[in-house]
Amino acid sequence: MNTRAGFVALIGEPNAGKSTLLNRMVGAKVSIVTHKVQTTRARIRGVAIEGDAQIVFVDTPGLFQPRRRLDRAMVAAAWGGAADADVVVLMVEAHRGVSEGVERILEGLATIGDGRKVALAINKIDRVESQVLLGLTKDMNDRYAFAETFMISAEKGFGVDALRAWLGGQLPEGPWLYPEDQIADLPMRMIAAEMTREKLTLRLHQELPYQLTVETENWEERKDGTARIDQVVYVSRDGHKGIVLGNKGETIKSVSKASRTELEEFLGRRVHLFLQVKVREKWQEEAERYSQMGLDFKDGNV
Numbered sequence: 001m002n003t004r005a006g007f008v009a010l011i012g013e014p015n016a017g018k019s020t021l022l023n024r025m026v027g028a029k030v031s032i033v034t035h036k037v038q039t040t041r042a043r044i045r046g047v048a049i050e051g052d053a054q055i056v057f058v059d060t061p062g063l064f065q066p067r068r069r070l071d072r073a074m075v076a077a078a079w080g081g082a083a084d085a086d087v088v089v090l091m092v093e094a095h096r097g098v099s100e101g102v103e104r105i106l107e108g109l110a111t112i113g114d115g116r117k118v119a120l121a122i123n124k125i126d127r128v129e130s131q132v133l134l135g136l137t138k139d140m141n142d143r144y145a146f147a148e149t150f151m152i153s154a155e156k157g158f159g160v161d162a163l164r165a166w167l168g169g170q171l172p173e174g175p176w177l178y179p180e181d182q183i184a185d186l187p188m189r190m191i192a193a194e195m196t197r198e199k200l201t202l203r204l205h206q207e208l209p210y211q212l213t214v215e216t217e218n219w220e221e222r223k224d225g226t227a228r229i230d231q232v233v234y235v236s237r238d239g240h241k242g243i244v245l246g247n248k249g250e251t252i253k254s255v256s257k258a259s260r261t262e263l264e265e266f267l268g269r270r271v272h273l274f275l276q277v278k279v280r281e282k283w284q285e286e287a288e289r290y291s292q293m294g295l296d297f298k299d300g301n302v
Ligand SMILES: Nc1nc2c(ncn2[C@@H]2O[C@H](COP(=O)(O)OP(=O)(O)OP(=O)(O)O)[C@@H](O)[C@H]2O)c(=O)[nH]1
Pocket: 012, 013, 014, 015, 016, 017, 018, 019, 020, 021, 123, 124, 125, 126, 127, 152, 153, 154, 155, 156
């Protein structure tokens, strides 16, 4: 069997339903690596398997700020993540139609070149009459040559399987980007890391060091039915370490407790969570590690 693999960029205005769709497609609550300062061109949001295809979903940060004063080159750079993807899915909200934001996105799409496969996913179809849908489909397709149009309800699950099946078929033939033995627990590791990051964000607010990442280093299923999870919180400067640890380690302790509680709820079993805080000065260089895994993280800096 020939395998396929590639990147799918999910784009759309805030609130379009990207996370909801993604969660449906990867089958778990995944929303990973939300850096406060977004320096990567594309960030990975989740991995789905569709038959023989491995679909890596990415999104493109920094795309939708007003950027009137920016020149074309910078807009193109902001679109880097989408430009690197094999397929782009533009999500729009059925009831909102062609908003100003959607118009801007369509302009941006034009800058990443022709020939790229771009699918249109009209979401929240449960909120409108079919007449509206047909009108919007025509309007959007008049404005851009979409490879395919899907009408979906990410929330209700309608049309999602068809979209995923189509995406799988569009990806180039080639080996999977994530090694097979890592796939099973990869989303869970990401989810667990994101949970801890979320708790850090809640706890630290503005104090949160900009360059902070959480990685799940080790996940051990124990015979007694519990799980041992080791995570590392990476900060970029020694000074940040103290902030994350807090007075007498208070901060990290409460973060650890909150994260563990949520993980236990999510997994339905007891969890032993161990957090470590480490300084990784040039943490961005870690991007290279991803390329070694076949994942292309470039520094867009926009
Ligand atoms: N009625 C309806 N609501 C939906 C549907 N899909 C998503 N929503 C709702 O729309 C809201 C936004 O969904 P998200 O998935 O968070 O949107 P997003 O595009 O990830 O938003 P950002 O993270 O801000 O970019 C949520 O309240 C969802 O429950 C749908 O098919 N129908």
